Amino acid sequence: MDQLRPDLVPHPAVRRLSLYLRQLELFRRKDRRTVSSKQLGQSLSFTDAQVRKDLAYFGQFGHPGVGYRVDDLIARVRHILGTDKIWSVLLVGAGNLGRALMAYNGFDAKGFRLVAVFDADPAKIGKRQGPFPGSTPADKRSFVIQPLSQLKETTEKQGIRLAILAVPADAAQEVADRLVEAGIRGILNFAPVSLNVPHEIALNAVDLAVQLEQLSFLANFSALSRPA
Template identity: 40%
Template sequence: MIRMGNSKNIPDIVIGRLPIYLRALNLLLAEQREYTSSHELGERLGISSAQIRKDLSHFGEFGKQGTGYNIAYLQEQIRQILHVDREWPMAVVGAGDLGRALVHYRGFVPRGFRVVCVFDNDPARIGERIAGLTVQPMSELASQIAAHRVQVAMIAVPLEAAQEVATQLVEAGVEAILNYAPITISVPDSVQVQYIDPVAHLQHMTYYLTPKT
């Protein structure tokens, strides 16, 4: 058995760690390294080596006993598992400060994503050019998403508008949403949703802090 089926029911928490492993492998490659071990990876990431080995074993046998993992090979395997051995076109909704920062961000392309269209409902912003893209009105959303075969979108609008935008995105065929608005949105089960809320992280940390002032 060279390769286990990847259609098995892998725990979602394991999937969530794969991008972290991928990040570490990118760095190791940049350091011109050729091999690494579960121990070294765990050391760098603050994760136990046993967990890393077990996580990877869900998808196949990528290492060699006594030697460890070939970095380039493992990186490529994880990229295939996560389907980022290609470039996903993305839509950004909201051209405020955050939306603009997302369009400008150079970190997407090297890791498998590219912003291909930006939308806003503010007439003052429509037509504005950001990093080579033109801000489009919401009325163009459905057609643009279809034209660019967009399956992934990011929501960068005020929280009052987030649910409505999410609904429109789903109707336009988007299957994965990264929501920056601090609100839990309601979408069909078939649509993937992830959240980024910096304040939630900050509040998580202040629990452990003693105010100085």
């Protein structure tokens, strides 16, 4: 694995790796032991050539006449994605979207644990948010909102490497700068604005308007192509 040059792996291939992992986990829940590249591809509408090419960036996984061993491939894909260990994640922004992210219970199963929440609003700082509606008795997650002045200390003390940014667009760049200064290595940005970060910092963006544009493109043409 140390030979891998992640900068040479196309981003779409890494994205598909996540999709393969979801599908493999689904196969395992159905007690499947092995799967071929064709079966894995078909379940996600990819060709078997695409599956083999994507996996080949990371090594040799298949067994002739057997295909992939589901357990083995899950473990290796998790190792590649880095989710075979637990990542501590912090959140900046305790507004509506921030609350949704605090309440979201799908992170833990994927190897991510939200451990700290920050906001600039004095009315929120020091207050506890959670437990959240719909949470199970076993899941009593709650967070005391911290001021941005504690960002660096908390990040270092808790060994946090990843951050989710859910602040208004006009505050996003300043907060991103402070995250980088605090030692954060990867940022998931929900603010509808492009961020400038040093090239060694991983950056992913969820722009809701972009998502809707992709839909309107498809819905637009499916309307055109239907008979009137």
